[in-house]
Amino acid sequence: MFRFLVRLVLTALALWLATAIVGGISLYGDSAGAKFLSLLLVALIFTLVNTLVKPIVMMVGCALYVLTLGLFGLVVNALMFWLTGWVSEKLSLGFFVDGFWPAFWGAIIVSIAMWVMDLLTPRREVEA
Secondary structure: OHHHHHHHHHHHHHHHHHHHHOOOEEEOOOOHHHHHHHHHHHHHHHHHHHHHOHHHHHHHOHHHHHHOOOOHHHHHHHHHHHHHHHHHHHOOOOEEEOOHHHHHHHHHHHHHHHHHHHHHOOOOOOOO
8 A cells, every 4th residue: 555655646746747847738726735636636547547548448459559569659648648637627636738749748758757766766575
């Protein structure tokens, strides 16, 4: 459970980074605390979308992955990011993604940020 909460906070930080860098991705809130809570909820939605919807899209688009040598994965990541923005907007969480291209660049930034954070976080040793 602790690892999940840490991962959720790291995802929220990666989403914040995307809002800071990419024009077209907005975060609204009255205070810093409200924005942080909003980011945590959006990170939870992002995790759920990637856990539940992404495997279905990947299975349906399997041939496109092969034909594009995996580049279709960038499009899928952008669509998952865009879907997260849409759900967040419908739930009035203060997170908005204005179209495909901001979602595309936001997904790339979140992916890179999560990769770097994974490299920096210590691994739990596996006992034999």
